[in-house]
Amino acid sequence: MLEAARGLRRPWVQRALRQRVRRFRRKGEPIRLVIGAGPTAYRDWIITDLPVLDALRPADWSRVFRPGDVDRILAEHVVEHWTEDEFRYFLSVVRPYLSWQGRIRIAVPDGFHPHPAYIEQVKPGGTGCGADDHKVLYNYRTMTALLSEEGYKAEPLEYFSEEGQFRRTAWRPEDGFIMRSADHDPRNRERPLSYTSLIVDALPSADWKGAVA
Numbered sequence: 001m002l003e004a005a006r007g008l009r010r011p012w013v014q015r016a017l018r019q020r021v022r023r024f025r026r027k028g029e030p031i032r033l034v035i036g037a038g039p040t041a042y043r044d045w046i047i048t049d050l051p052v053l054d055a056l057r058p059a060d061w062s063r064v065f066r067p068g069d070v071d072r073i074l075a076e077h078v079v080e081h082w083t084e085d086e087f088r089y090f091l092s093v094v095r096p097y098l099s100w101q102g103r104i105r106i107a108v109p110d111g112f113h114p115h116p117a118y119i120e121q122v123k124p125g126g127t128g129c130g131a132d133d134h135k136v137l138y139n140y141r142t143m144t145a146l147l148s149e150e151g152y153k154a155e156p157l158e159y160f161s162e163e164g165q166f167r168r169t170a171w172r173p174e175d176g177f178i179m180r181s182a183d184h185d186p187r188n189r190e191r192p193l194s195y196t197s198l199i200v201d202a203l204p205s206a207d208w209k210g211a212v213a
Helices: 002-007 011-027 058-064 084-097 116-122 140-149
Strands: 031-034 070-076 098-108 152-160 166-168 198-204
Touching: 011 031, 011 058, 058 084, 070 084, 084 098, 084 140, 140 152, 140 198
Parallel strands: 031 070, 070 098
Antiparallel strands: 098 198, 152 166, 152 198
8 A cells, every 4th residue: 555655656746845845944934744644733743644755755855855954853653664674764864854953753652562462453463553564663772773873862752661661751742742652642541551652752963974875
């Protein structure tokens, strides 16, 4: 299905997106972008999904954005649908478009969640909605290591430790609202922490010298 959606891509569908980005730029407003948004919509955020923006295709980014344009990127339960190599490629593709204060907020299923039923739902090929397309089940250790290897500083915001202890750091919804989180997922009202995400902010390292091929 993902490949079929990519096949629908046409440059003209990006025209409205490009025009909206220009309006934000002219007004001096921060450009905050949701990728893989589906039905998600947040005020003052630019919502994108296939076929308008393929986050793994450099030409899509270059048609819409200028280097340093983007202040925030939000990817809630997107990355687990990519292979590890695709995730690494995304990090290299998007890097030139982040502003000096830019960051990527990433939320994925948490591989250290202590409840077996949760893991059964979210693991690749699991029983949960969309898990048949999940490629990788990350935990805070594997996620922060990968980000570091790709030239990003990782700031874990919500996650379970190896011992099953839930840890969190206060985070601002204005920098990227995560519905599937400890305080906001409705499944946690009756059973606290029954559904959480590994939430990490990725900030480009100042000494990064890489480039997209």
